[in-house]
Amino acid sequence: MVTAAPPLVLRRAPRVRHLGPHWYAAVMGTAAVGSAGAVLPRHTGLLRTGCATVWALSLALLVVLLTARALHWTYHRDQARAHLLDPATAPFYGCLSMALLAVGGGAMTVGRDWLGVPGAVALDAVLFVAGTVVGLAAAVAVPYLMAVRHRIEPGQASPVWLLPLVAPMVSAALGPLLVPHLPPGQPRQTLLLACFALFGLSLLATLLMLPLVFARLIVAGPLPLALTPTLFLVLGPLGQSTTAVGAFADIAPGVVAAPYDRGFVVLAVLYGVPVMGFALLWLAFAAAHVGRARRRGMGFTMTWWGFTFPVGTCVTGAAALARHTGLAAYDWLTVGLYGMLVAAWAAAAVGTVRGLVSGELLAAPRTAPAAPRPVTGRTTSDAVR
Numbered sequence: 001m002v003t004a005a006p007p008l009v010l011r012r013a014p015r016v017r018h019l020g021p022h023w024y025a026a027v028m029g030t031a032a033v034g035s036a037g038a039v040l041p042r043h044t045g046l047l048r049t050g051c052a053t054v055w056a057l058s059l060a061l062l063v064v065l066l067t068a069r070a071l072h073w074t075y076h077r078d079q080a081r082a083h084l085l086d087p088a089t090a091p092f093y094g095c096l097s098m099a100l101l102a103v104g105g106g107a108m109t110v111g112r113d114w115l116g117v118p119g120a121v122a123l124d125a126v127l128f129v130a131g132t133v134v135g136l137a138a139a140v141a142v143p144y145l146m147a148v149r150h151r152i153e154p155g156q157a158s159p160v161w162l163l164p165l166v167a168p169m170v171s172a173a174l175g176p177l178l179v180p181h182l183p184p185g186q187p188r189q190t191l192l193l194a195c196f197a198l199f200g201l202s203l204l205a206t207l208l209m210l211p212l213v214f215a216r217l218i219v220a221g222p223l224p225l226a227l228t229p230t231l232f233l234v235l236g237p238l239g240q241s242t243t244a245v246g247a248f249a250d251i252a253p254g255v256v257a258a259p260y261d262r263g264f265v266v267l268a269v270l271y272g273v274p275v276m277g278f279a280l281l282w283l284a285f286a287a288a289h290v291g292r293a294r295r296r297g298m299g300f301t302m303t304w305w306g307f308t309f310p311v312g313t314c315v316t317g318a319a320a321l322a323r324h325t326g327l328a329a330y331d332w333l334t335v336g337l338y339g340m341l342v343a344a345w346a347a348a349a350v351g352t353v354r355g356l357v358s359g360e361l362l363a364a365p366r367t368a369p370a371a372p373r374p375v376t377g378r379t380t381s382d383a384v385r
Contacts, residue, residue: 041322121181
């Protein structure tokens with residue numbers, strides 16, 4: 001019997017055939033370490049240089065991943081379409097948007113030390129526009145596919161479903177960095193209020209989805225071990241929305257008329273304080289689940305990157321509350337959460353490097369062997385034929 005040669009597309013760029021959109025989470029987590037370090041209450045020149053270096057690494061990772069994913073779509077379009085039609089994978093397309101936005105925002109916070117302000121603004125403007133467009137497309141397309149194409153059971157609800165809905169919130173939080181670089185008047189006001197609209201879009205969509213995730217945990221029990229780290233994804237909209245309202249309050253004076261400028265300052269505290277409180281509750285809840293999963297043998301998977309970016313948003317959210325309340329407690333919270341972020345990033349980075357070296361992370365997914373067919377008169381006769 002002669003075996004047919006593999007299709008040409010399988011012989012081209014075979015290493016990227018199973019490179020899914022979840023890999024952008026590594027870019028997000030790395031950028032978060034650099035950007036979040038810039039908001040610490042006390043930082044030295046050495047820390048600033050270290051944050052800029054980590055941000056540069058995230059930029060390099062983004063370029064590499066964009067190239068690899070372009071090869072994936074060029075030579076393995078069948079697999080790319082399969083990812084879109086897979087309810088477990090499609091939500092990760094929101095990570096592309098957040099990776100673009102995180103690297104762009106990092107250019108404005110720490111990357112400008114190396115790029116200069118004009119270079120940082122230009123890079124952020126390009127990545128912000130691209131990331132926002134991709135994020136809005138994902139926020140519409142992924143839930144649409146979930147409703148009309150995917151076949152989902154109630155017990156399959158997952159925190160991963162939040163990913164495409166959080167992407168507009170990242171735009172809302174990082175867009176204000178560009179406001180001062182626009183002409184005064186209508187351009188600045190338009191961008192600020194557009195970011196506020198993105199805040200509302202993402203917040204309300206998250207409020208619709210989060211009860212499904214919590215109900216699944218209560219009714220169907222804990223997530224599978226490999227998916228347990230995704231519980232940290234719930235921190236994303238909580239920390240990012242707190243960061244966003246803090247950014248609105250920072251930039252609103254002189255951009256929007258009174259009394260709305262003061263309204264943003266009031267919102268930063270009256271919204272941010274209770275939401276950060278819930279974020280800390282969820283952090284303890286998720287950490288307890290992860291501890292349970294580790295005791296039962298949870299090993300490294302790419303879901304460990306879920307420990308990074310969401311915690312990074314809580315760092316920037318706590319820093320925003322420290323600015324607007326003047327409470328030292330939020331400064332200490334910022335430092336503590338940043339220490340957790342760095343430890344999580346180191347664990348995820350080491351696991352990823354090991355998986356790449358071994359080839360395990362880019363290998364085809366393992367499938368369970370098919371169950372043997374029962375021996376009957378029909379199957380016996382089929383075997384003889």
